Amino acid sequence: MTDQALVVFDGVVKRFGNFNAVERMDLEIRKGEFLAIMGSSGCGKTTTLRMLAGLEAPTEGEIRLAGKRINDLPTWRRDTPMVWQSLALFPFLTVRENVEFSLRMRGVEKAERKKRVDKWLERMQITEFAERNVAHLSGGQRQRVALARSLVTEPKILLLDEPLSALDAHLKVRMQTVLSNLQKELGITFVYVTHSQSEAFSMADRVVIMSRGRIEQIGNPQEIYRAPRTRFVAEFLGSSNVFAGMVSAANGDALRIVTPSGEFDVARNPAKALIKGDKATFVVSGDRVQLTNEKPAGGVNGMEASVVGEEFVGATAVIHLEGADGLELKAQKSHDELERLNLMPGATIWVSWRADASHILPGE
Protein backbone atom coordinates (compact mmCIF):
# COMPACT_ATOMS: atom_id res chain seq x y z
CA MET A 1 0.00 0.00 0.00
CA THR A 2 1.30 3.42 -0.95
CA ASP A 3 0.83 6.66 1.00
CA GLN A 4 -1.34 7.78 -1.87
CA ALA A 5 -4.04 5.18 -1.24
CA LEU A 6 -7.18 6.39 0.50
CA VAL A 7 -9.17 3.20 -0.02
CA VAL A 8 -7.82 -0.30 -0.45
CA PHE A 9 -9.83 -3.31 -1.57
CA ASP A 10 -7.79 -6.30 -0.49
CA GLY A 11 -9.00 -9.57 -2.00
CA VAL A 12 -12.62 -8.53 -1.62
CA VAL A 13 -15.29 -11.06 -2.57
CA LYS A 14 -19.04 -10.48 -2.49
CA ARG A 15 -21.49 -13.32 -2.95
CA PHE A 16 -25.27 -13.18 -3.01
CA GLY A 17 -26.28 -16.79 -2.50
CA ASN A 18 -24.62 -18.63 -5.37
CA PHE A 19 -24.05 -15.51 -7.37
CA ASN A 20 -20.56 -13.99 -7.24
CA ALA A 21 -21.15 -10.28 -7.60
CA VAL A 22 -17.52 -9.34 -7.01
CA GLU A 23 -14.61 -11.79 -7.30
CA ARG A 24 -11.25 -11.26 -5.57
CA MET A 25 -10.99 -7.56 -6.07
CA ASP A 26 -7.70 -5.79 -5.40
CA LEU A 27 -7.99 -2.09 -5.97
CA GLU A 28 -6.35 1.03 -4.61
CA ILE A 29 -8.19 4.31 -4.78
CA ARG A 30 -5.85 7.27 -4.45
CA LYS A 31 -6.30 10.45 -2.48
CA GLY A 32 -7.83 13.19 -4.56
CA GLU A 33 -8.38 11.21 -7.75
CA PHE A 34 -11.48 10.99 -9.90
CA LEU A 35 -11.95 7.26 -10.37
CA ALA A 36 -14.65 5.91 -12.64
CA ILE A 37 -15.83 2.32 -12.36
CA MET A 38 -17.40 1.28 -15.62
CA GLY A 39 -19.11 -1.81 -16.90
CA SER A 40 -22.43 -3.10 -18.14
CA SER A 41 -25.23 -3.82 -15.71
CA GLY A 42 -24.59 -6.72 -13.35
CA CYS A 43 -20.80 -6.42 -13.62
CA GLY A 44 -20.42 -5.66 -9.91
CA LYS A 45 -19.63 -1.96 -10.15
CA THR A 46 -22.55 -0.83 -7.99
CA THR A 47 -21.92 -3.63 -5.49
CA THR A 48 -18.33 -2.42 -5.20
CA LEU A 49 -19.54 1.10 -4.49
CA ARG A 50 -22.12 -0.10 -1.98
CA MET A 51 -19.46 -2.09 -0.11
CA LEU A 52 -17.38 1.04 0.12
CA ALA A 53 -20.39 3.00 1.36
CA GLY A 54 -21.15 0.32 3.95
CA LEU A 55 -24.47 -0.77 2.47
CA GLU A 56 -23.17 -4.26 1.68
CA ALA A 57 -20.68 -6.26 3.70
CA PRO A 58 -17.90 -8.08 1.83
CA THR A 59 -18.11 -11.87 2.04
CA GLU A 60 -14.33 -12.18 2.10
CA GLY A 61 -11.36 -9.86 2.11
CA GLU A 62 -10.83 -6.47 3.65
CA ILE A 63 -11.69 -2.90 2.78
CA ARG A 64 -9.52 -0.21 4.34
CA LEU A 65 -10.32 3.47 4.43
CA ALA A 66 -7.36 5.69 5.34
CA GLY A 67 -5.55 2.59 6.58
CA LYS A 68 -8.36 1.47 8.88
CA ARG A 69 -10.36 -1.71 8.32
CA ILE A 70 -13.99 -0.70 7.73
CA ASN A 71 -15.59 -4.04 6.88
CA ASP A 72 -17.83 -4.02 9.95
CA LEU A 73 -18.30 -0.28 10.37
CA PRO A 74 -21.97 0.62 9.83
CA THR A 75 -22.58 3.11 7.07
CA TRP A 76 -23.70 5.86 9.47
CA ARG A 77 -20.31 5.80 11.18
CA ARG A 78 -18.34 6.13 7.94
CA ASP A 79 -18.11 9.44 6.24
CA THR A 80 -18.63 8.03 2.75
CA PRO A 81 -21.62 9.93 1.39
CA MET A 82 -23.17 8.72 -1.81
CA VAL A 83 -25.09 10.43 -4.58
CA TRP A 84 -27.81 8.00 -5.64
CA GLN A 85 -29.03 7.15 -9.08
CA SER A 86 -32.52 8.17 -7.98
CA LEU A 87 -30.93 11.00 -5.95
CA ALA A 88 -33.03 9.78 -2.97
CA LEU A 89 -33.83 13.31 -1.82
CA PHE A 90 -36.23 13.40 1.12
CA PRO A 91 -39.51 14.46 -0.49
CA PHE A 92 -41.08 15.78 2.71
CA LEU A 93 -38.23 18.19 3.44
CA THR A 94 -37.23 21.51 1.91
CA VAL A 95 -33.96 22.00 0.06
CA ARG A 96 -32.37 23.47 3.17
CA GLU A 97 -33.57 20.61 5.39
CA ASN A 98 -32.28 18.06 2.90
CA VAL A 99 -28.83 19.62 2.85
CA GLU A 100 -28.89 19.99 6.63
CA PHE A 101 -29.83 16.35 7.22
CA SER A 102 -26.42 14.79 7.82
CA LEU A 103 -25.34 17.65 10.08
CA ARG A 104 -28.49 17.19 12.15
CA MET A 105 -27.92 13.45 12.39
CA ARG A 106 -24.38 14.09 13.59
CA GLY A 107 -25.55 16.51 16.26
CA VAL A 108 -23.94 19.64 14.88
CA GLU A 109 -25.38 22.65 16.71
CA LYS A 110 -27.84 24.94 15.01
CA ALA A 111 -25.78 28.06 14.28
CA GLU A 112 -22.94 25.98 12.83
CA ARG A 113 -25.45 23.98 10.77
CA LYS A 114 -26.90 27.11 9.26
CA LYS A 115 -23.47 28.47 8.41
CA ARG A 116 -22.38 25.30 6.64
CA VAL A 117 -25.66 24.76 4.83
CA ASP A 118 -25.64 28.37 3.61
CA LYS A 119 -22.13 27.91 2.31
CA TRP A 120 -23.07 24.84 0.28
CA LEU A 121 -26.34 26.25 -1.01
CA GLU A 122 -24.33 29.22 -2.21
CA ARG A 123 -21.64 27.07 -3.72
CA MET A 124 -24.11 24.89 -5.63
CA GLN A 125 -26.11 27.99 -6.66
CA ILE A 126 -29.34 26.83 -5.08
CA THR A 127 -29.69 29.49 -2.37
CA GLU A 128 -32.82 30.93 -3.97
CA PHE A 129 -34.61 27.56 -3.67
CA ALA A 130 -33.58 26.97 -0.07
CA GLU A 131 -37.10 27.01 1.37
CA ARG A 132 -38.73 25.17 -1.55
CA ASN A 133 -39.86 21.58 -1.46
CA VAL A 134 -37.52 19.35 -3.47
CA ALA A 135 -40.47 18.06 -5.49
CA HIS A 136 -40.73 21.47 -7.14
CA LEU A 137 -37.24 21.56 -8.61
CA SER A 138 -35.96 20.70 -12.06
CA GLY A 139 -33.62 17.78 -12.72
CA GLY A 140 -30.47 19.88 -12.69
CA GLN A 141 -31.44 21.65 -9.49
CA ARG A 142 -32.17 18.37 -7.79
CA GLN A 143 -28.71 17.11 -8.77
CA ARG A 144 -27.20 20.14 -7.08
CA VAL A 145 -29.24 19.55 -3.93
CA ALA A 146 -28.06 15.94 -3.86
CA LEU A 147 -24.44 17.05 -4.23
CA ALA A 148 -24.76 19.73 -1.54
CA ARG A 149 -26.42 17.23 0.81
CA SER A 150 -23.55 14.77 0.39
CA LEU A 151 -20.75 17.32 0.57
CA VAL A 152 -21.96 19.40 3.51
CA THR A 153 -19.96 17.29 5.98
CA GLU A 154 -16.83 17.96 3.89
CA PRO A 155 -15.96 14.27 3.47
CA LYS A 156 -12.68 12.95 2.09
CA ILE A 157 -14.47 10.84 -0.48
CA LEU A 158 -17.68 11.13 -2.47
CA LEU A 159 -19.39 8.13 -4.06
CA LEU A 160 -21.56 8.63 -7.11
CA ASP A 161 -23.85 5.91 -8.46
CA GLU A 162 -24.82 6.84 -12.02
CA PRO A 163 -26.17 10.18 -10.87
CA LEU A 164 -26.54 11.62 -14.38
CA SER A 165 -28.28 8.70 -16.05
CA ALA A 166 -31.75 10.27 -15.91
CA LEU A 167 -30.78 13.65 -17.36
CA ASP A 168 -31.16 14.71 -20.98
CA ALA A 169 -27.99 14.88 -23.08
CA HIS A 170 -27.40 18.61 -22.79
CA LEU A 171 -27.87 18.77 -19.05
CA LYS A 172 -25.73 15.67 -18.67
CA VAL A 173 -22.73 17.34 -20.29
CA ARG A 174 -23.29 20.47 -18.22
CA MET A 175 -23.39 18.46 -14.99
CA GLN A 176 -20.24 16.60 -16.05
CA THR A 177 -18.45 19.94 -16.13
CA VAL A 178 -19.91 20.87 -12.74
CA LEU A 179 -18.72 17.56 -11.24
CA SER A 180 -15.31 17.74 -12.83
CA ASN A 181 -14.67 21.28 -11.61
CA LEU A 182 -16.04 20.50 -8.17
CA GLN A 183 -13.69 17.56 -7.80
CA LYS A 184 -10.67 19.65 -8.81
CA GLU A 185 -11.61 22.52 -6.49
CA LEU A 186 -12.28 20.32 -3.47
CA GLY A 187 -9.35 18.01 -4.12
CA ILE A 188 -11.24 15.08 -2.60
CA THR A 189 -11.63 11.59 -4.04
CA PHE A 190 -14.61 10.93 -6.31
CA VAL A 191 -15.61 7.35 -7.08
CA TYR A 192 -18.01 7.42 -9.97
CA VAL A 193 -19.93 4.37 -11.14
CA THR A 194 -21.35 4.46 -14.65
CA HIS A 195 -22.13 2.33 -17.66
CA SER A 196 -21.42 5.26 -19.94
CA GLN A 197 -18.05 5.36 -21.63
CA SER A 198 -18.38 9.03 -22.48
CA GLU A 199 -19.06 10.00 -18.85
CA ALA A 200 -16.22 7.89 -17.51
CA PHE A 201 -13.67 8.95 -20.12
CA SER A 202 -14.47 12.64 -20.05
CA MET A 203 -14.28 13.09 -16.27
CA ALA A 204 -12.09 10.43 -14.73
CA ASP A 205 -8.35 10.45 -13.99
CA ARG A 206 -8.43 6.66 -13.94
CA VAL A 207 -11.01 4.23 -15.20
CA VAL A 208 -11.70 0.74 -13.87
CA ILE A 209 -13.46 -1.52 -16.34
CA MET A 210 -15.33 -4.42 -14.77
CA SER A 211 -16.99 -7.48 -16.20
CA ARG A 212 -18.66 -10.34 -14.33
CA GLY A 213 -17.33 -9.21 -10.97
CA ARG A 214 -13.71 -8.93 -12.17
CA ILE A 215 -11.55 -5.96 -13.01
CA GLU A 216 -10.64 -6.20 -16.69
CA GLN A 217 -8.41 -3.17 -16.83
CA ILE A 218 -7.38 -0.13 -14.79
CA GLY A 219 -5.76 2.88 -16.40
CA ASN A 220 -6.19 6.43 -17.55
CA PRO A 221 -8.70 6.94 -20.36
CA GLN A 222 -6.12 7.37 -23.15
CA GLU A 223 -4.27 4.24 -22.06
CA ILE A 224 -7.39 2.16 -22.07
CA TYR A 225 -8.62 3.54 -25.33
CA ARG A 226 -5.29 3.13 -27.13
CA ALA A 227 -4.23 -0.13 -25.54
CA PRO A 228 -7.11 -2.29 -24.38
CA ARG A 229 -5.88 -5.26 -22.38
CA THR A 230 -8.57 -7.83 -23.10
CA ARG A 231 -11.11 -8.70 -25.73
CA PHE A 232 -13.89 -7.60 -23.37
CA VAL A 233 -12.43 -4.12 -23.00
CA ALA A 234 -11.83 -3.80 -26.74
CA GLU A 235 -15.40 -4.83 -27.50
CA PHE A 236 -16.84 -2.73 -24.69
CA LEU A 237 -15.16 0.37 -26.09
CA GLY A 238 -17.00 -0.12 -29.32
CA SER A 239 -15.65 0.02 -32.81
CA SER A 240 -12.79 -2.48 -32.54
CA ASN A 241 -12.32 -5.42 -34.86
CA VAL A 242 -10.99 -8.44 -33.01
CA PHE A 243 -8.85 -11.13 -34.70
CA ALA A 244 -7.81 -14.29 -32.82
CA GLY A 245 -5.13 -16.57 -34.21
CA MET A 246 -1.64 -18.01 -33.86
CA VAL A 247 1.80 -16.48 -34.38
CA SER A 248 3.23 -17.95 -37.61
CA ALA A 249 6.44 -15.89 -37.80
CA ALA A 250 8.25 -13.69 -35.27
CA ASN A 251 11.35 -11.84 -36.50
CA GLY A 252 12.46 -8.75 -34.57
CA ASP A 253 9.66 -6.21 -34.67
CA ALA A 254 7.72 -8.05 -37.35
CA LEU A 255 5.06 -10.53 -36.35
CA ARG A 256 2.74 -12.54 -38.53
CA ILE A 257 -0.43 -14.00 -37.16
CA VAL A 258 -2.60 -16.60 -38.88
CA THR A 259 -6.32 -16.21 -38.23
CA PRO A 260 -9.35 -17.86 -39.83
CA SER A 261 -9.74 -14.66 -41.86
CA GLY A 262 -6.21 -14.75 -43.28
CA GLU A 263 -2.59 -14.08 -42.35
CA PHE A 264 -1.67 -10.57 -41.18
CA ASP A 265 1.37 -8.48 -40.26
CA VAL A 266 0.99 -7.14 -36.73
CA ALA A 267 3.04 -4.67 -34.69
CA ARG A 268 4.65 -6.09 -31.56
CA ASN A 269 3.25 -5.07 -28.18
CA PRO A 270 5.99 -4.59 -25.56
CA ALA A 271 3.50 -5.75 -22.93
CA LYS A 272 3.24 -9.21 -24.46
CA ALA A 273 6.20 -11.38 -25.44
CA LEU A 274 5.22 -13.72 -28.27
CA ILE A 275 7.13 -16.44 -30.09
CA LYS A 276 6.18 -18.57 -33.04
CA GLY A 277 3.30 -20.90 -32.21
CA ASP A 278 1.76 -18.71 -29.45
CA LYS A 279 -1.87 -17.87 -29.50
CA ALA A 280 -2.52 -14.15 -29.97
CA THR A 281 -5.45 -11.80 -30.32
CA PHE A 282 -5.22 -8.37 -31.86
CA VAL A 283 -7.62 -5.54 -32.57
CA VAL A 284 -7.82 -2.92 -35.27
CA SER A 285 -9.81 0.15 -34.38
CA GLY A 286 -12.69 0.87 -36.75
CA ASP A 287 -11.47 4.36 -37.61
CA ARG A 288 -8.07 3.06 -38.75
CA VAL A 289 -9.18 0.65 -41.47
CA GLN A 290 -9.46 1.60 -45.13
CA LEU A 291 -12.26 0.51 -47.43
CA THR A 292 -11.65 0.11 -51.18
CA ASN A 293 -13.52 -1.42 -54.10
CA GLU A 294 -10.32 -2.99 -55.46
CA LYS A 295 -7.61 -5.02 -53.74
CA PRO A 296 -5.23 -2.49 -52.17
CA ALA A 297 -1.57 -2.21 -53.29
CA GLY A 298 0.99 -4.31 -51.37
CA GLY A 299 2.49 -3.59 -47.96
CA VAL A 300 -0.81 -3.55 -46.05
CA ASN A 301 -3.05 -6.17 -44.52
CA GLY A 302 -6.22 -6.76 -46.40
CA MET A 303 -9.19 -9.07 -46.53
CA GLU A 304 -12.43 -9.28 -48.44
CA ALA A 305 -15.72 -8.77 -46.64
CA SER A 306 -19.34 -8.39 -47.61
CA VAL A 307 -21.40 -5.36 -46.63
CA VAL A 308 -24.07 -5.99 -43.99
CA GLY A 309 -25.34 -2.46 -43.59
CA GLU A 310 -24.65 1.12 -42.73
CA GLU A 311 -25.25 2.89 -39.44
CA PHE A 312 -25.55 6.65 -39.44
CA VAL A 313 -23.55 8.30 -36.62
CA GLY A 314 -23.72 12.04 -37.16
CA ALA A 315 -20.77 13.24 -39.25
CA THR A 316 -19.55 9.70 -39.83
CA ALA A 317 -21.07 6.34 -40.59
CA VAL A 318 -20.25 2.90 -39.29
CA ILE A 319 -20.19 0.25 -41.98
CA HIS A 320 -20.93 -3.23 -40.68
CA LEU A 321 -19.15 -5.97 -42.62
CA GLU A 322 -18.78 -9.72 -42.48
CA GLY A 323 -15.68 -11.69 -43.46
CA ALA A 324 -15.85 -14.96 -45.41
CA ASP A 325 -15.47 -16.88 -42.13
CA GLY A 326 -18.31 -14.95 -40.47
CA LEU A 327 -16.09 -12.51 -38.54
CA GLU A 328 -17.94 -9.27 -37.76
CA LEU A 329 -16.09 -6.11 -38.71
CA LYS A 330 -16.83 -2.44 -38.35
CA ALA A 331 -15.35 0.53 -40.15
CA GLN A 332 -16.00 4.14 -39.20
CA LYS A 333 -15.74 6.54 -42.14
CA SER A 334 -16.82 10.03 -43.14
CA HIS A 335 -19.71 10.29 -45.59
CA ASP A 336 -17.43 11.81 -48.28
CA GLU A 337 -15.18 8.77 -48.24
CA LEU A 338 -18.11 6.42 -48.52
CA GLU A 339 -19.54 8.01 -51.64
CA ARG A 340 -17.05 6.37 -53.99
CA LEU A 341 -17.67 2.89 -52.56
CA ASN A 342 -20.22 0.28 -53.50
CA LEU A 343 -22.02 -0.25 -50.19
CA MET A 344 -25.06 -2.16 -51.38
CA PRO A 345 -25.82 -4.82 -48.75
CA GLY A 346 -24.19 -8.05 -49.92
CA ALA A 347 -21.57 -6.29 -52.06
CA THR A 348 -17.96 -7.43 -51.61
CA ILE A 349 -15.43 -4.86 -50.53
CA TRP A 350 -11.76 -4.79 -49.44
CA VAL A 351 -10.89 -3.97 -45.84
CA SER A 352 -7.26 -3.03 -45.23
CA TRP A 353 -5.04 -1.57 -42.52
CA ARG A 354 -1.38 -0.95 -41.82
CA ALA A 355 0.49 -3.22 -39.44
CA ASP A 356 0.99 -0.39 -36.93
CA ALA A 357 -2.79 0.20 -36.76
CA SER A 358 -3.19 -3.14 -35.00
CA HIS A 359 -2.83 -3.71 -31.27
CA ILE A 360 -2.13 -7.05 -29.61
CA LEU A 361 -4.29 -7.64 -26.52
CA PRO A 362 -1.82 -8.50 -23.73
CA GLY A 363 -4.51 -10.03 -21.54
CA GLU A 364 -5.65 -12.70 -23.98
Next chain:
Amino acid sequence: MNDFNRNPLIDLALRLYIVLAFAFIFAPIAASFVFSLNVDRFPSLPLGGFSTVWYEAVYADPLVWEGLRNTLVVGAVVSVLATALGFGAAYTDFRYKFFGKPFYLALALLPPTIPVVILGLAMLAFLSNVSLSGEVHSVIIAHVVMCAPFAMAICRLRLSQMDPSLEAAAWNLGASEWMAMRHVIVPFCRPAIFAALFITMAVSFDEFAVSWFVSGLHETLPVKVLGFLQGQVRPRINVIGTFVFLASITLVIFAQILLMKRSSLPKAGSNAPELVP
Protein backbone atom coordinates in the same frame (compact mmCIF):
# COMPACT_ATOMS: atom_id res chain seq x y z
CA MET B 1 -61.65 10.17 -25.39
CA ASN B 2 -63.31 12.70 -27.68
CA ASP B 3 -66.90 13.64 -27.03
CA PHE B 4 -68.05 12.64 -30.51
CA ASN B 5 -66.91 9.08 -29.87
CA ARG B 6 -69.35 8.68 -27.04
CA ASN B 7 -72.83 7.30 -27.35
CA PRO B 8 -75.13 9.72 -25.47
CA LEU B 9 -77.53 6.92 -24.59
CA ILE B 10 -74.84 4.78 -22.93
CA ASP B 11 -73.59 7.90 -21.21
CA LEU B 12 -76.99 8.63 -19.79
CA ALA B 13 -77.54 5.02 -18.74
CA LEU B 14 -74.23 4.96 -16.89
CA ARG B 15 -75.04 8.16 -15.07
CA LEU B 16 -78.43 6.82 -14.10
CA TYR B 17 -76.79 3.61 -12.89
CA ILE B 18 -74.44 5.56 -10.59
CA VAL B 19 -77.30 7.64 -9.20
CA LEU B 20 -79.37 4.52 -8.52
CA ALA B 21 -76.46 2.71 -6.90
CA PHE B 22 -75.87 5.60 -4.52
CA ALA B 23 -79.57 5.92 -3.85
CA PHE B 24 -79.73 2.24 -2.97
CA ILE B 25 -76.84 2.60 -0.54
CA PHE B 26 -77.82 5.85 1.09
CA ALA B 27 -81.64 5.73 1.07
CA PRO B 28 -81.94 3.77 4.35
CA ILE B 29 -79.45 6.08 6.05
CA ALA B 30 -81.23 9.13 4.73
CA ALA B 31 -84.57 7.69 5.87
CA SER B 32 -83.15 7.07 9.33
CA PHE B 33 -81.94 10.68 9.42
CA VAL B 34 -85.31 12.03 8.29
CA PHE B 35 -87.30 9.95 10.77
CA SER B 36 -84.96 10.95 13.58
CA LEU B 37 -86.33 14.45 13.17
CA ASN B 38 -89.95 13.31 12.84
CA VAL B 39 -92.28 13.76 15.78
CA ASP B 40 -94.24 10.52 15.14
CA ARG B 41 -93.74 7.46 17.32
CA PHE B 42 -93.50 5.09 14.34
CA PRO B 43 -91.63 5.64 11.10
CA SER B 44 -94.45 6.05 8.64
CA LEU B 45 -95.47 8.41 5.86
CA PRO B 46 -96.72 11.09 5.71
CA LEU B 47 -94.32 12.73 8.12
CA GLY B 48 -95.84 14.08 11.29
CA GLY B 49 -93.79 17.21 11.77
CA PHE B 50 -90.31 18.44 12.60
CA SER B 51 -89.12 17.79 16.13
CA THR B 52 -85.93 17.29 18.11
CA VAL B 53 -87.78 15.41 20.82
CA TRP B 54 -85.95 12.15 20.14
CA TYR B 55 -82.60 13.88 20.24
CA GLU B 56 -83.53 15.27 23.62
CA ALA B 57 -84.59 11.81 24.79
CA VAL B 58 -81.26 10.34 23.70
CA TYR B 59 -79.39 13.23 25.26
CA ALA B 60 -81.13 12.60 28.57
CA ASP B 61 -80.45 8.85 28.61
CA PRO B 62 -77.49 7.92 30.87
CA LEU B 63 -77.23 4.48 29.23
CA VAL B 64 -76.49 6.07 25.87
CA TRP B 65 -73.83 8.26 27.42
CA GLU B 66 -72.18 5.30 29.01
CA GLY B 67 -72.19 3.43 25.70
CA LEU B 68 -70.76 6.46 23.93
CA ARG B 69 -68.03 6.80 26.51
CA ASN B 70 -67.07 3.14 26.09
CA THR B 71 -67.13 3.49 22.32
CA LEU B 72 -64.90 6.55 22.38
CA VAL B 73 -62.39 5.09 24.83
CA VAL B 74 -62.24 1.84 22.87
CA GLY B 75 -61.99 3.68 19.55
CA ALA B 76 -59.18 5.97 20.71
CA VAL B 77 -57.07 3.24 22.30
CA VAL B 78 -57.71 0.76 19.49
CA SER B 79 -56.76 3.20 16.76
CA VAL B 80 -53.41 3.97 18.40
CA LEU B 81 -52.55 0.33 19.19
CA ALA B 82 -53.75 -1.07 15.86
CA THR B 83 -51.93 1.60 13.87
CA ALA B 84 -48.70 1.02 15.79
CA LEU B 85 -48.98 -2.73 15.21
CA GLY B 86 -50.02 -2.35 11.58
CA PHE B 87 -47.20 0.09 10.84
CA GLY B 88 -44.67 -2.28 12.41
CA ALA B 89 -45.98 -5.19 10.37
CA ALA B 90 -45.92 -3.15 7.15
CA TYR B 91 -42.38 -1.95 7.82
CA THR B 92 -41.24 -5.52 8.51
CA ASP B 93 -42.65 -6.50 5.15
CA PHE B 94 -40.98 -3.51 3.45
CA ARG B 95 -37.56 -3.88 5.00
CA TYR B 96 -36.85 -7.56 5.50
CA LYS B 97 -36.76 -10.68 3.42
CA PHE B 98 -37.05 -13.84 5.47
CA PHE B 99 -38.11 -17.44 5.27
CA GLY B 100 -41.90 -17.85 5.41
CA LYS B 101 -42.65 -14.26 4.56
CA PRO B 102 -45.75 -15.04 2.44
CA PHE B 103 -47.07 -17.04 5.39
CA TYR B 104 -46.38 -14.12 7.71
CA LEU B 105 -48.23 -11.74 5.41
CA ALA B 106 -51.20 -14.07 5.02
CA LEU B 107 -51.47 -14.42 8.80
CA ALA B 108 -51.17 -10.70 9.33
CA LEU B 109 -53.93 -9.92 6.84
CA LEU B 110 -56.21 -12.80 7.86
CA PRO B 111 -58.47 -11.42 10.64
CA PRO B 112 -60.92 -9.42 8.42
CA THR B 113 -61.62 -12.55 6.36
CA ILE B 114 -62.86 -14.53 9.36
CA PRO B 115 -66.63 -14.30 9.86
CA VAL B 116 -67.20 -11.92 12.76
CA VAL B 117 -69.47 -14.31 14.62
CA ILE B 118 -66.74 -16.95 14.66
CA LEU B 119 -64.13 -14.36 15.58
CA GLY B 120 -66.40 -13.06 18.36
CA LEU B 121 -67.03 -16.53 19.75
CA ALA B 122 -63.36 -17.42 19.61
CA MET B 123 -62.45 -14.16 21.31
CA LEU B 124 -64.99 -14.75 24.05
CA ALA B 125 -63.77 -18.30 24.64
CA PHE B 126 -60.13 -17.26 24.69
CA LEU B 127 -60.51 -14.08 26.73
CA SER B 128 -62.67 -15.75 29.38
CA ASN B 129 -60.08 -18.53 29.60
CA VAL B 130 -57.43 -15.99 30.52
CA SER B 131 -59.92 -13.99 32.64
CA LEU B 132 -59.91 -10.97 30.38
CA SER B 133 -63.51 -11.03 29.18
CA GLY B 134 -66.38 -8.73 30.02
CA GLU B 135 -64.32 -5.59 30.41
CA VAL B 136 -63.58 -2.54 28.30
CA HIS B 137 -60.10 -3.87 27.67
CA SER B 138 -61.61 -7.08 26.25
CA VAL B 139 -63.26 -5.05 23.52
CA ILE B 140 -59.99 -3.20 22.98
CA ILE B 141 -58.03 -6.44 22.54
CA ALA B 142 -60.61 -7.86 20.15
CA HIS B 143 -60.79 -4.67 18.10
CA VAL B 144 -57.01 -4.32 17.84
CA VAL B 145 -56.91 -7.79 16.30
CA MET B 146 -59.60 -6.82 13.82
CA CYS B 147 -58.23 -3.34 12.96
CA ALA B 148 -54.48 -3.92 12.75
CA PRO B 149 -54.71 -5.52 9.26
CA PHE B 150 -56.44 -2.40 7.92
CA ALA B 151 -53.69 -0.21 9.35
CA MET B 152 -51.08 -2.54 7.90
CA ALA B 153 -52.64 -2.43 4.43
CA ILE B 154 -52.69 1.37 4.46
CA CYS B 155 -49.08 1.69 5.64
CA ARG B 156 -47.89 -0.94 3.17
CA LEU B 157 -49.42 1.00 0.32
CA ARG B 158 -47.56 4.13 1.39
CA LEU B 159 -44.25 2.31 1.88
CA SER B 160 -44.58 0.80 -1.57
CA GLN B 161 -44.54 4.34 -2.97
CA MET B 162 -41.25 5.10 -1.25
CA ASP B 163 -37.98 5.16 -3.14
CA PRO B 164 -36.20 2.14 -1.58
CA SER B 165 -32.96 4.13 -1.55
CA LEU B 166 -34.44 6.71 0.81
CA GLU B 167 -33.78 4.80 4.01
CA ALA B 168 -30.30 3.72 2.94
CA ALA B 169 -29.60 7.33 1.98
CA ALA B 170 -30.47 8.39 5.52
CA TRP B 171 -28.09 5.79 6.99
CA ASN B 172 -25.43 6.87 4.54
CA LEU B 173 -25.84 10.46 5.76
CA GLY B 174 -25.14 9.51 9.35
CA ALA B 175 -28.53 8.40 10.68
CA SER B 176 -28.64 5.22 12.75
CA GLU B 177 -31.52 2.84 12.11
CA TRP B 178 -33.63 4.43 14.84
CA MET B 179 -32.88 7.93 13.62
CA ALA B 180 -33.72 6.97 10.04
CA MET B 181 -37.02 5.55 11.29
CA ARG B 182 -37.80 8.74 13.15
CA HIS B 183 -36.56 11.26 10.60
CA VAL B 184 -37.34 9.53 7.31
CA ILE B 185 -39.68 6.54 7.45
CA VAL B 186 -42.25 7.95 9.86
CA PRO B 187 -42.38 11.41 8.24
CA PHE B 188 -42.77 9.78 4.85
CA CYS B 189 -45.60 7.59 6.14
CA ARG B 190 -47.26 10.35 8.17
CA PRO B 191 -50.33 10.73 5.92
CA ALA B 192 -50.82 6.95 5.92
CA ILE B 193 -50.39 6.77 9.69
CA PHE B 194 -53.10 9.38 10.24
CA ALA B 195 -55.34 7.70 7.67
CA ALA B 196 -54.84 4.40 9.51
CA LEU B 197 -55.75 6.08 12.82
CA PHE B 198 -59.02 7.37 11.36
CA ILE B 199 -59.95 4.17 9.54
CA THR B 200 -59.26 1.90 12.51
CA MET B 201 -61.23 4.24 14.76
CA ALA B 202 -64.14 4.11 12.30
CA VAL B 203 -63.99 0.32 12.13
CA SER B 204 -63.96 0.05 15.91
CA PHE B 205 -66.76 2.61 16.16
CA ASP B 206 -69.08 0.60 13.92
CA GLU B 207 -68.15 -2.87 15.01
CA PHE B 208 -70.97 -4.73 16.67
CA ALA B 209 -70.72 -8.51 16.64
CA VAL B 210 -67.41 -9.05 18.41
CA SER B 211 -68.17 -6.28 20.90
CA TRP B 212 -71.44 -7.98 21.68
CA PHE B 213 -69.63 -11.21 22.53
CA VAL B 214 -66.83 -9.84 24.66
CA SER B 215 -68.07 -6.56 26.16
CA GLY B 216 -70.13 -7.97 29.02
CA LEU B 217 -71.60 -5.03 30.94
CA HIS B 218 -69.34 -2.51 29.26
CA GLU B 219 -71.36 -2.22 26.09
CA THR B 220 -70.34 0.01 23.22
CA LEU B 221 -72.88 2.10 21.40
CA PRO B 222 -73.71 -0.41 18.63
CA VAL B 223 -74.34 -3.07 21.27
CA LYS B 224 -76.56 -0.66 23.18
CA VAL B 225 -78.55 -0.10 19.99
CA LEU B 226 -79.30 -3.80 19.84
CA GLY B 227 -80.50 -3.62 23.42
CA PHE B 228 -82.88 -0.82 22.52
CA LEU B 229 -84.15 -2.73 19.50
CA GLN B 230 -84.86 -5.81 21.56
CA GLY B 231 -86.86 -3.68 23.97
CA GLN B 232 -88.93 -1.53 21.71
CA VAL B 233 -88.54 0.19 18.42
CA ARG B 234 -88.34 3.88 19.04
CA PRO B 235 -87.03 6.73 16.90
CA ARG B 236 -84.16 7.05 19.37
CA ILE B 237 -82.51 4.34 17.27
CA ASN B 238 -82.62 6.69 14.30
CA VAL B 239 -80.91 9.38 16.35
CA ILE B 240 -78.07 7.10 17.44
CA GLY B 241 -77.82 5.66 13.92
CA THR B 242 -77.47 9.12 12.45
CA PHE B 243 -74.82 10.01 14.98
CA VAL B 244 -72.77 6.87 14.46
CA PHE B 245 -73.03 7.25 10.69
CA LEU B 246 -71.86 10.86 10.76
CA ALA B 247 -68.96 10.06 13.07
CA SER B 248 -67.79 7.14 10.92
CA ILE B 249 -68.18 8.86 7.59
CA THR B 250 -66.24 11.87 8.90
CA LEU B 251 -63.35 9.64 9.94
CA VAL B 252 -63.37 7.81 6.62
CA ILE B 253 -63.44 11.07 4.67
CA PHE B 254 -60.46 12.37 6.65
CA ALA B 255 -58.60 9.18 5.87
CA GLN B 256 -59.47 9.42 2.16
CA ILE B 257 -58.26 13.00 1.94
CA LEU B 258 -54.96 12.01 3.54
CA LEU B 259 -54.52 9.02 1.25
CA MET B 260 -55.32 10.96 -1.90
CA LYS B 261 -52.69 13.59 -1.13
CA ARG B 262 -49.90 11.48 -2.59
CA SER B 263 -46.53 13.08 -2.84
CA SER B 264 -46.41 14.43 -6.38
CA LEU B 265 -42.68 13.88 -6.45
CA PRO B 266 -41.28 13.75 -9.97
CA LYS B 267 -38.70 11.09 -10.71
CA ALA B 268 -35.04 12.01 -10.43
CA GLY B 269 -33.85 14.22 -13.23
CA SER B 270 -37.20 14.89 -14.82
CA ASN B 271 -36.86 17.21 -17.73
CA ALA B 272 -38.48 20.21 -16.14
CA PRO B 273 -36.94 23.39 -17.50
CA GLU B 274 -34.02 24.53 -15.44
CA LEU B 275 -34.31 28.01 -14.03
CA VAL B 276 -30.65 28.64 -13.37
CA PRO B 277 -27.75 27.50 -15.50
